[in-house]
Amino acid sequence: MADHRTEISSLGEFGLIEHLTKNIELRNASTIVGVGDDAAVIDHFGKQTVITTDLLIENIHFDLIYTPLKHLGYKSVVVNLSDVYAMNATPTQITMSLGISNRFSLEALDEFYEGVYAACEKYSIDLVGGDTSSSQKGFIISVTAIGEVEPDKFVQRSTAKKGDLLCCSGDLGAAYIGLVFLEREKKIFLENPNIRPDLEGEKYVIGRMLKPEARKDIVEFFEKAQIVPTSMMDISDGLSSEILHICKQSHLGVVLYEEKIPIAEETRNAAFKFELDPTMSAMNGGEDYELIFTVAQSDYDKLVLNEQISVIGYMTESEKGKKIYTKGGNQFDIIAQGWNSLK
Amino acid sequence: MADHRTEISSLGEFGLIEHLTKNIELRNASTIVGVGDDAAVIDHFGKQTVITTDLLIENIHFDLIYTPLKHLGYKSVVVNLSDVYAMNATPTQITMSLGISNRFSLEALDEFYEGVYAACEKYSIDLVGGDTSSSQKGFIISVTAIGEVEPDKFVQRSTAKKGDLLCCSGDLGAAYIGLVFLEREKKIFLENPNIRPDLEGEKYVIGRMLKPEARKDIVEFFEKAQIVPTSMMDISDGLSSEILHICKQSHLGVVLYEEKIPIAEETRNAAFKFELDPTMSAMNGGEDYELIFTVAQSDYDKLVLNEQISVIGYMTESEKGKKIYTKGGNQFDIIAQGWNSLK
Numbered sequence: 001m002a003d004h005r006t007e008i009s010s011l012g013e014f015g016l017i018e019h020l021t022k023n024i025e026l027r028n029a030s031t032i033v034g035v036g037d038d039a040a041v042i043d044h045f046g047k048q049t050v051i052t053t054d055l056l057i058e059n060i061h062f063d064l065i066y067t068p069l070k071h072l073g074y075k076s077v078v079v080n081l082s083d084v085y086a087m088n089a090t091p092t093q094i095t096m097s098l099g100i101s102n103r104f105s106l107e108a109l110d111e112f113y114e115g116v117y118a119a120c121e122k123y124s125i126d127l128v129g130g131d132t133s134s135s136q137k138g139f140i141i142s143v144t145a146i147g148e149v150e151p152d153k154f155v156q157r158s159t160a161k162k163g164d165l166l167c168c169s170g171d172l173g174a175a176y177i178g179l180v181f182l183e184r185e186k187k188i189f190l191e192n193p194n195i196r197p198d199l200e201g202e203k204y205v206i207g208r209m210l211k212p213e214a215r216k217d218i219v220e221f222f223e224k225a226q227i228v229p230t231s232m233m234d235i236s237d238g239l240s241s242e243i244l245h246i247c248k249q250s251h252l253g254v255v256l257y258e259e260k261i262p263i264a265e266e267t268r269n270a271a272f273k274f275e276l277d278p279t280m281s282a283m284n285g286g287e288d289y290e291l292i293f294t295v296a297q298s299d300y301d302k303l304v305l306n307e308q309i310s311v312i313g314y315m316t317e318s319e320k321g322k323k324i325y326t327k328g329g330n331q332f333d334i335i336a337q338g339w340n341s342l343k
Numbered sequence: 344m345a346d347h348r349t350e351i352s353s354l355g356e357f358g359l360i361e362h363l364t365k366n367i368e369l370r371n372a373s374t375i376v377g378v379g380d381d382a383a384v385i386d387h388f389g390k391q392t393v394i395t396t397d398l399l400i401e402n403i404h405f406d407l408i409y410t411p412l413k414h415l416g417y418k419s420v421v422v423n424l425s426d427v428y429a430m431n432a433t434p435t436q437i438t439m440s441l442g443i444s445n446r447f448s449l450e451a452l453d454e455f456y457e458g459v460y461a462a463c464e465k466y467s468i469d470l471v472g473g474d475t476s477s478s479q480k481g482f483i484i485s486v487t488a489i490g491e492v493e494p495d496k497f498v499q500r501s502t503a504k505k506g507d508l509l510c511c512s513g514d515l516g517a518a519y520i521g522l523v524f525l526e527r528e529k530k531i532f533l534e535n536p537n538i539r540p541d542l543e544g545e546k547y548v549i550g551r552m553l554k555p556e557a558r559k560d561i562v563e564f565f566e567k568a569q570i571v572p573t574s575m576m577d578i579s580d581g582l583s584s585e586i587l588h589i590c591k592q593s594h595l596g597v598v599l600y601e602e603k604i605p606i607a608e609e610t611r612n613a614a615f616k617f618e619l620d621p622t623m624s625a626m627n628g629g630e631d632y633e634l635i636f637t638v639a640q641s642d643y644d645k646l647v648l649n650e651q652i653s654v655i656g657y658m659t660e661s662e663k664g665k666k667i668y669t670k671g672g673n674q675f676d677i678i679a680q681g682w683n684s685l686k
Contacts, residue, residue: 032391037499038429038576039395039490044387048375051394052382055440055474055485086381097398097485131398137480142398142440144487147382156380233381 006106016132019106020113024127028092030148031126040128042093047148050091052083058138065189066182069108071210072141073115079236080145081123082214082289086234087156088222089149093128094120097142099135123216153228155293158249160231164294166246166254166313167229167303169218171264172239173278176285177271178202178209184274204266212289218308219291225302232293238286241336244322246294253320256313256334259327283324284337349449359475362449363456367470371435373491374469383471385436390491393434395426401481408532409525412451414553415484416458422579423488424466425557425632429577430499431565432492436471437463440485442478466559496571498636501592503574507637509597509656510572510646512561514607515582516621519628520614521545521552527617547609555632561651562634568645575636581629584679587665589637589658596663599656599677602670626667627680 008016021035033041042049056062056076064072077094084091096116100109120127125145185197199206214234222229231250235242239261247254263278271278282288294315295303303309322334351359364378376384385392399405399419407415420437427434439459443452463470468488528540542549557577565572574593578585582604590597606621614621625631637658638646646652665677 033497033499037501038426039393039432039488041430041432041492041497042392042394043494044392046388049385049387049392049489050382051385051436051438051472051487051489053438053440053472053474053485053487055442055476055483057442057476057478057483059479060442060476083381087384089382089384093394095394095396095487097396099398099400099403099483129394129396131396133398133400134403135400136402140398140400140442140483142396142485144394144396144438145382146392146394149384151386154376154384156376158380 004107008100008104008106008109009102011106020109023117026126027124028126030092031128034126034128035130040093040095042128042146044148048151048154050084050087050089050147050149050154051144052080053142053144054080056141058140063186064139065186067210069111070115073112074119074211076141076143077116077119077125078212078214079289080143081125082234082236084145084147085214085216085219086232086291087147087149087154088219088229088232089147089154090219091123091125091145091147093126093146095129095144096127097131099133099140101135101138104139123214155229155232157231157233157246160246160250160252160294160315161296162252162315162317164230164296164315165300165311166243166256166292166294166315167309167311168235168239168262168290168292169215169308170288170290171262171267172235172288172290173263173271173281173285174205174208174267175212175287176281177267177274177276178205178207179287180274180276181205181270182209202270204264205270209287212287214289215291221306227295227299227302229293229295232291235288235290235292236286238284238336239292240283240334241286242292243334244336246292247322250315251318253316253318254313254322254334255316256324258324260310260312262310347450351443351447351449351452352445354449363452366460369469370467371469373435374471377469377471378473383436383438385471385489387491391494391497393427393430393432393490393492393497394487395423396485396487397423399484401483406529407482408529410553412454413458416455417462417554419484419486420459420462420468421555421557422632423486424468425577425579427488427490428557428559428562429575429634430490430492430497431562431572431575432490432497433562434466434468434488434490436469436489438472438487439470440474442476442483444478444481447482466557498572498575500574500576500589503589503593503595503637503658504639505595505658505660507573507639507658508643508654509586509599509635509637509658510652510654511578511582511605511633511635512558512651513631513633514605514610515578515631515633516606516614516624516628517548517551517610518555518630519624520610520617520619521548521550522630523617523619524548524613525552545613547607548613552630555630557632558634564649570638570642570645572636572638575634578631578633578635579629581627581679582635583626583677584629585635586677587679589635590665593658594661596659596661597656597665597677598659599667601667603653603655605653
């Protein structure tokens with residue numbers, strides 16, 4: 001954080017908004033009016049508009065003790081974009097509302113926005129509006145993302161078919177292991193502030209937790225390979241929870257192979273160190289922001305060479321249940337034990 | 344509030360979402376996919392999409408001691424719709440994200456949503472998505488509204504012209520007087536919980552505070568009368584603040600006539616009782632959610648017969664400043680003293 005501290009209240013609400021938005025560059029031709037009016041105007045002739053929103057609350061969704069503000073700004077945007085890609089759509093605009101406690105300086109807020117703008121640049125997104133107010137307790141972030149998709153190309157959760165292949169992108173379980181590591185370091189730090197955490201060894205899992213990316217590349221690959229998944233969603237609550245959503249909404253069962261679940265070497269090593277089961281981290285950990293999707297078997301040839309995609313199972317009729325076949329040769333019902341933010 | 348108390352945590356996040364969304368009816372043909380997926384899909388062929396968002400935080404934007412939850416749900420929607428109408432657009436969809444503290448029962452949340460759905464019904468809006476999580480401290484509401492407008496019919500704040508008439512809808516200052524009254528009653532109640540507040544006499548100003556309406560009718564009137572305002576915004580921070588926004592963004596000055604500012608008889612009476620200046624309430628009070636707009640002088644004949652519209656001044660060149668001409672014959676600079684939520 002920068003050394004100089006400017007009280008946010010010294011700018012006033014409108015001064016603050018001007019300060020935060022003065023460097024915005026618009027990247028999409030569809031953005032007709034951006035920030036600075038009652039509402040943004042977006043032109044979507046011939047496309048369908050996709051919209052999604054997330055609310056992030058301090059100490060529920062993030063912990064500022066180990067979350068750099070720039071990463072938090074970046075992640076706040078990315079988790080919303082991930083939902084747009086999960087519709088097979090392209091995100092184009094976001095709005096960002098903040099509730100800011102007065103322990104935040106302007107410099108701290110600038111750091112947060114650095115991350116926001118970095119994500120906007122990386123994903124070619126326009127920030128088109130928002131709302132800023134004070135918060136007595138903690139930092140509150142609300143992001144809404146808008147995207148566009150060709151009519152009839154959007155992909156829902158409810159449209160998987162029996163026999164479809166179940167696939168996921170990237171690798172799973174890392175973000176949860178990263179969280180466990182950060183929580184452990186936090187505890188050590190709070191007990192003895194002189195011990196500096198050694199984060200080097202766990203860079204991969206920590207990075208996956210603090211600075212996730214949305215799978216733009218996978219949606220672009222679908223376009224190029226002429227694949228339209230039969231269903232899709234992003235993995236925010238854990239593989240189990242998301243598979244059960246697809247099954248429930250598509251009225252299907254599933255067979256999932258434990259050995260096919262992609263888990264990075266770094267994740268396995270870190271899990272081993274913390275005496276955690278890497279499969280359980282993938283199934284119930286969440287926050288990986290990978291895509292889970294189903295495709296027709298006839299699309300198998302089109303995606304088999306993409307190393308970022310794993311086929312992990314297939315859809316069955318509902319009566320066959322939702323099963324995981326373990327490496328040891330057993331089969332169990334898939335149960336969602338994902339993190340419930342309401343408990 | 345209902346007698347029975349169901350803990351929200353007993354439903355889990357997805358159970359809660361199902362419970363809250365099970366009765367949603369879609370009203371707009373443009374709503375292709377509503378709640379229940381990663382994102383909503385909205386079809387806007389041949390129209391431009393307008394988007395706006397607001398974040399409402401307990402004890403910053405509302406006080407649950409005197410705000411019925413149903414009214415709060417209603418108002419949360421209406422204040423966003425007001426921003427869409429202020430673009431001369433028609434709102435069509437909203438998303439609603441909530442951070443809920445565990446002192447809320449399911450019944451309390453249902454009451455809140457009753458108000459949300461009442462507003463959706465009244466304004467023909469589809470609720471198409473959201474996000475629900477717990478909040479350790481206080482109730483947090485984030486609403487995003489989407490609307491549509493014919494290309495080139497949207498109205499910004501920056502496009503007023505010199506000589507244009509400055510107009511506003513309805514009457515002003517009531518919501519602020521209502522707030523003062525409610526704050527006074529709260530203080531009396533906290534000092535002596537046996538004294539029941541007598542709200543009957545101030546029904547009008549209290550109603551304007553707790554259950555505002557957005558001026559759909561004015562935007563419909565513009566369409567019918569073939570008026571396109573040259574600039575427009577809604578009055579959320581107070582007349583002074585909004586006039587200064589239009590002047591700044593349009594690079595103009597203004598002359599405002601105090602005697603032309605519309606103030607209801609009930610507001611004057613209540614202001615008198617509380618020893619408040621009704622003009623100051625209109626200028627600096629805020630939360631009236633009326634529209635302020637400018638029109639070409641040639642449109643005067645088209646709107647003069649509409650009793651819901653008052654001509655309150657006219658736009659001048661920037662060098663002439665921003666002036667209010669008082670009833671007493673003086674002139675002063677208009678200064679924004681509106682409520683600053685960041686102080």
